[in-house]
Amino acid sequence: MLQDHIRNFSIIAHIDHGKSTLADRLLQMTGTVSDRDMKEQLLDSMDLEREKGITIKARAVRMQYTASDGETYELNLIDTPGHVDFSYEVSRSLAACEGAVLVVDATQGIQAQTLANVYLALGSDLEIIPVVNKIDLPSADVAAVAGEIERVVGLPADDIIPASAKTGTGAKDVLEAIVRRIPPPSGQQDAPLRALIFDSHYDPYKGVIAYVRVVDGQVRRGDRLRMLSNDKLTEAAELGYFVPSLRSAEYLGTGEVGYIATGLKVVVDCRVGDTITLERAGSAEQLQGYQPVKPMVFAGIFPVNGEDYPLLRDALEKLTLNDASLTYEPETSGALGFGFRAGFLGLLHMEIVQERLEREYDLDLLTTAPSVEYQVETTDGKTTPVHNPTEMPAPQRTRRVLEPWMQISIVAPSNHIGTVMELVSKRRGEFSKMEYLDENRVLLTYEIPLSEIVSDFYDQLKSRTQGYASLDYSFGEYRSADLVKLDVLVNAQPVDALSLIVHRDQAYNRGKMLVERLCELIPRQMFEIPVQAAIGQKVISRETIRAMRKNVISKCYGGDITRKRKLLEKQRAGKARMKTVGNVQIPQEAFMAVLRLDGEEAARR
Amino acid sequence: MQTPASPTPKKTDRADAGLYVHIPFCRTKCVYCDFNCYAGENHLIPQYVAALCRELEMYGQRSWRATTLYLGGGTPSLLSAGQVAAIVDTARTALDFNPGEVTLEANPGSVNEDYFRELLDVGVNRVSVGIQSFRDADLKRLARHHSVADAVDAFASARAAGVPDISLDLIYGLPEQSLAAWRDNLVQAMALAPEHVSLYGLVVEEGTPLARQVARGKVSPPDDDLMADMYELAHEVFSASGLVRYEVSNWALTGHEARHNLVYWNNEPYIGAGAGAHGYLGGCRYSNELLPARYIRRVEQSELSVVEREPISHNLERAETVILGLRLDAGVSAAAFHARYGEDLVDCYGAVISEAELFGLLEWRDKRLYLTERGRLLSNEVFQRLLPE
Numbered sequence: 001m002l003q004d005h006i007r008n009f010s011i012i013a014h015i016d017h018g019k020s021t022l023a024d025r026l027l028q029m030t031g032t033v034s035d036r037d038m039k040e041q042l043l044d045s046m047d048l049e050r051e052k053g054i055t056i057k058a059r060a061v062r063m064q065y066t067a068s069d070g071e072t073y074e075l076n077l078i079d080t081p082g083h084v085d086f087s088y089e090v091s092r093s094l095a096a097c098e099g100a101v102l103v104v105d106a107t108q109g110i111q112a113q114t115l116a117n118v119y120l121a122l123g124s125d126l127e128i129i130p131v132v133n134k135i136d137l138p139s140a141d142v143a144a145v146a147g148e149i150e151r152v153v154g155l156p157a158d159d160i161i162p163a164s165a166k167t168g169t170g171a172k173d174v175l176e177a178i179v180r181r182i183p184p185p186s187g188q189q190d191a192p193l194r195a196l197i198f199d200s201h202y203d204p205y206k207g208v209i210a211y212v213r214v215v216d217g218q219v220r221r222g223d224r225l226r227m228l229s230n231d232k233l234t235e236a237a238e239l240g241y242f243v244p245s246l247r248s249a250e251y252l253g254t255g256e257v258g259y260i261a262t263g264l265k266v267v268v269d270c271r272v273g274d275t276i277t278l279e280r281a282g283s284a285e286q287l288q289g290y291q292p293v294k295p296m297v298f299a300g301i302f303p304v305n306g307e308d309y310p311l312l313r314d315a316l317e318k319l320t321l322n323d324a325s326l327t328y329e330p331e332t333s334g335a336l337g338f339g340f341r342a343g344f345l346g347l348l349h350m351e352i353v354q355e356r357l358e359r360e361y362d363l364d365l366l367t368t369a370p371s372v373e374y375q376v377e378t379t380d381g382k383t384t385p386v387h388n389p390t391e392m393p394a395p396q397r398t399r400r401v402l403e404p405w406m407q408i409s410i411v412a413p414s415n416h417i418g419t420v421m422e423l424v425s426k427r428r429g430e431f432s433k434m435e436y437l438d439e440n441r442v443l444l445t446y447e448i449p450l451s452e453i454v455s456d457f458y459d460q461l462k463s464r465t466q467g468y469a470s471l472d473y474s475f476g477e478y479r480s481a482d483l484v485k486l487d488v489l490v491n492a493q494p495v496d497a498l499s500l501i502v503h504r505d506q507a508y509n510r511g512k513m514l515v516e517r518l519c520e521l522i523p524r525q526m527f528e529i530p531v532q533a534a535i536g537q538k539v540i541s542r543e544t545i546r547a548m549r550k551n552v553i554s555k556c557y558g559g560d561i562t563r564k565r566k567l568l569e570k571q572r573a574g575k576a577r578m579k580t581v582g583n584v585q586i587p588q589e590a591f592m593a594v595l596r597l598d599g600e601e602a603a604r605r
Numbered sequence: 606m607q608t609p610a611s612p613t614p615k616k617t618d619r620a621d622a623g624l625y626v627h628i629p630f631c632r633t634k635c636v637y638c639d640f641n642c643y644a645g646e647n648h649l650i651p652q653y654v655a656a657l658c659r660e661l662e663m664y665g666q667r668s669w670r671a672t673t674l675y676l677g678g679g680t681p682s683l684l685s686a687g688q689v690a691a692i693v694d695t696a697r698t699a700l701d702f703n704p705g706e707v708t709l710e711a712n713p714g715s716v717n718e719d720y721f722r723e724l725l726d727v728g729v730n731r732v733s734v735g736i737q738s739f740r741d742a743d744l745k746r747l748a749r750h751h752s753v754a755d756a757v758d759a760f761a762s763a764r765a766a767g768v769p770d771i772s773l774d775l776i777y778g779l780p781e782q783s784l785a786a787w788r789d790n791l792v793q794a795m796a797l798a799p800e801h802v803s804l805y806g807l808v809v810e811e812g813t814p815l816a817r818q819v820a821r822g823k824v825s826p827p828d829d830d831l832m833a834d835m836y837e838l839a840h841e842v843f844s845a846s847g848l849v850r851y852e853v854s855n856w857a858l859t860g861h862e863a864r865h866n867l868v869y870w871n872n873e874p875y876i877g878a879g880a881g882a883h884g885y886l887g888g889c890r891y892s893n894e895l896l897p898a899r900y901i902r903r904v905e906q907s908e909l910s911v912v913e914r915e916p917i918s919h920n921l922e923r924a925e926t927v928i929l930g931l932r933l934d935a936g937v938s939a940a941a942f943h944a945r946y947g948e949d950l951v952d953c954y955g956a957v958i959s960e961a962e963l964f965g966l967l968e969w970r971d972k973r974l975y976l977t978e979r980g981r982l983l984s985n986e987v988f989q990r991l992l993p994e
Contacts, residue, residue: 524829526964526966526983526986527964546830548829548983548986549829549830549833549982549983550829550830550832550833550836550982550983551829551982551983551984551985551986552806552836552853552981552982552983552984552985553984553985553988554804554805554806554808554853554854555803555804555805555806555854556853556854556869556870556929556932557677557866557869558623558625558868558869558875558877558883558884558885559625559877559881559882559883559892561869561883561885561890561925561929562883562890562892562915565925565992568985568988568989568992569989569992571985571989572989572990572992575989
């Protein structure tokens with residue numbers, strides 16, 4: 001395909017605003033997928049993606065479209081992950097495009113994450129085609145949303161395409177706009193190969209498959225390749241494009257989007273954002289914007305049954321083949337035994353990994369409350385990253401503790417400003433600014449410690465705004481803070497997996513709530529169990545779980561014997577699922593108790 | 606392994622078993638009830654009794670001998686004395702049942718003195734009255750259709766008719782029931798001077814209307830501590846009236862213990878006859894077809910109506926013997942255990958026993974193993990550990 005007949009674009013949209021449906025329509029209208037093979041959310045192939053209605057892995061598809069000018073164009077749609085946890089991946093996908101279709105729900109308006117992604121796209125100099133979707137809904141307010149797009153994003157209302165991806169209205173206009181408004185790729189055909197990796201996945205037969213945009217030059221099957229970030233050498237055993245499944249080809253030309261089967265064994269060697277060039281006479285110049293991703297959130301993952309440890313290790317190994325942003329290292333907990341401390345991009349990423357481990361590898365897992373990476377300066381002058389409260393050095397050895405702060409933006413209905421403000425200030429957040437998007441909606445910007453949003457911040461935000469608020473965040477800086485380690489003792493035994501790091505001002509409250517919550521979650525046992533929260537040696541809160549007095553089958557006649565035996569077996573199985581710490585059986589939910597502290601408090605009010 | 610379909614004892618002479626006969630008919634269904642019983646099918650009773658007799662004959666052909674007879678339900682007192690007579694007589698002729706203990710569960714509201722006289726004439730010598738509570742509000746909440754007056758009446762009628770053994774059923778842990786209300790209940794029960802009392806701690810069984818009410822938050826579930834207090838209070842009150850506890854939830858004047866129920870607790874064989882009845886014969890627990898109409902059809906075709914059977918392994922039987930035996934105040938005798946299984950009780954369960962002793966749940970006295978007072982209320986904790994993996 002001639003370079004000036006290629007158009008590379010992605011679609012930016014908030015969850016449920018219709019990105020996948022619009023993609024489905026474009027695939028149908030260009031005849032890329034026959035009506036017979038059409039299924040909803042065609043590009044989202046993971047079960048989790050379909051269930052959650054989100055895109056987790058980036059994907060691409062090539063379409064042939066004959067425009068009204070009579071010419072046939074090659075349109076490459078790069079479908080990007082829709083969640084803030086994956087904003088780096090989004091930025092790389094956008095970098096592989098010259099344009100983006102911005103889809104906004106005509107009944108809901110622009111949301112925080114959309115805005116963040118639009119700014120990313122504008123920053124990469126992308127041509128943006130605004131589309132107001134769902135105009136078929138009775139509550140659609142096209143004019144208001146168009147006005148909002150004009151004001152907030154600065155796109156003229158005249159350029160906005162009204163559409164209904166569901167019915168197909170406007171889809172043709174979107175295709176025409178892609179051809180007319182988005183510029184063709186501008187790379188140098190005769191320069192040495194530079195291909196941008198915007199995603200990769202591991203294939204058991206072909207090794208790591210890199211999803212690439214050829215920026216300069218071209219790549220042929222059999223070419224010897226070099227990864228610029230790590231000098232790994234490999235060969236283009238197979239390459240081709242997406243239909244959306246893989247279709248092999250002889251070469252990929254300048255400006256084209258496709259895949260290269262690299263034969264590499266792990267995706268870590270083929271990182272998103274890296275540049276592929278030729279081994280000989282290649283380019284030495286890395287494409288801009290590459291950065292190795294860093295996990296932000298850490299949690300312990302333990303098998304409920306200790307004997308599943310090797311299975312968990314294998315499962316994590318396999319997942320990291322495909323997920324370069326997941327890190328893990330072995331962790332031993334006095335309470336939970338052998339497991340791993342894993343690092344994630346964010347909470348959604350953590351949830352996805354946990355669900356995939358449980359579903360795809362059939363593991364029963366216990367995940368501890370998430371933590372962040374603290375930088376601890378010790379009295380010997382060293383600075384160490386701490387991912388796990390139990391690794392926190394003793395207070396007398398600690399000179400200073402630094403914690404990560406985030407910049408967050410929240411879009412919320414203006415009548416909820418008060419409650420959002422209250423939530424953020426309770427979580428030590430600092431107000432930066434407030435902008436009205438229209439008379440009813442505001443964009444609030446804050447700085448806030450990451451540790452305060454990794455618990456149930458998003459849930460709280462949603463419940464306080466009746467589900468209307470949206471949230472975006474990005475890393476800001478490390479700041480020093482007066483943090484202490486809060487330990488929990490159950491029956492006088494410290495339970496390491498329940499330790500947490502809190503701000504000194506919150507320690508008393510958190511300790512009290514945690515202890516109360518644990519007393520509700522830990523079932524009564526045959527003896528009295530004191531539950532305490534302590535900072536160092538000092539107990540700051542204490543409650544007692546009274547001894548169980550009654551666990552009896554009151555009557556047991558002929559017809560009851562088998563049934564009651566099953567009941568006993570069920571009780572016993574329930575106990576087996578708990579973790580025994582000292583001689584106390586602790587149910588799994590207790591290890592996540594700390595996550596729900598504020599939720600509890602809110603429920604009680 | 607013998608199956609209950611052919612539970613023929615090895616020897617030519619008959620083997621002993623308790624006989625439980627289920628009468629699955631009720632006028633209405635109670636709110637906590639998860640038994641096999643049906644309201645509005647009383648027209649089936651004559652056919653049903655005929656089928657029961659046929660079934661007893663089939664067990665007779667398999668050379669069982671009935672040692673006790675218990676008519677439970679449902680509401681056995683919906684049967685006429687003539688129908689009860691047919692069952693008792695068939696047990697005698699077919700199952701070599703020598704006039705022993707014959708119990709019938711009677712529900713207040715469906716009985717009077719004449720009825721009890723007729724029952725005595727046909728061989729019933731023990732009546733269990735399902736009073737449940739001496740407070741009308743409780744009865745109403747449980748959707749029992751009798752009143753306290755009906756219950757007291759039923760008891761008095763049985764007494765006046767001369768029934769020698771009367772047992773009362775009481776439920777504790779009812780929604781909204783206070784300890785004071787429970788005490789009042791106990792006092793009223795003792796005023797009737799029953800020979801025997803059975804306690805039933807309310808359990809919210811899945812699938813019952815009560816469970817739905819609890820799930821919807823309309824009724825608060827029974828509180829464990831309060832129920833423990835209620836149990837202890839009951840024991841205190843019964844003991845003061847001369848009733849002796851012989852099983853975790855049963856009290857009797859000495860010599861008036863329920864012999865039929867002792868068959869269960871001694872883990873001995875019993876025949877389960879009738880729709881939904883459970884039996885334990887030839888090392889196998891089994892249960893019958895639940896629906897009365899289907900039960901009748903199957904028995905009319907001269908087959909036992911067994912639908913489920915579970916062979917009990919040696920290890921499980923041993924464990925059940927200990928679990929059921931510990932429910933008895935007589936405890937488990939190490940010597941009797943050895944005589945029955947040729948194994949030493951401590952060799953089999955030493956670890957569990959010592960752990961339970963440590964927690965104060967079990968104790969040894971004169972080479973017998975007993976639940977402690979605390980252990981009675983926490984017996985599940987012991988029993989869970991006794992069950993084989």
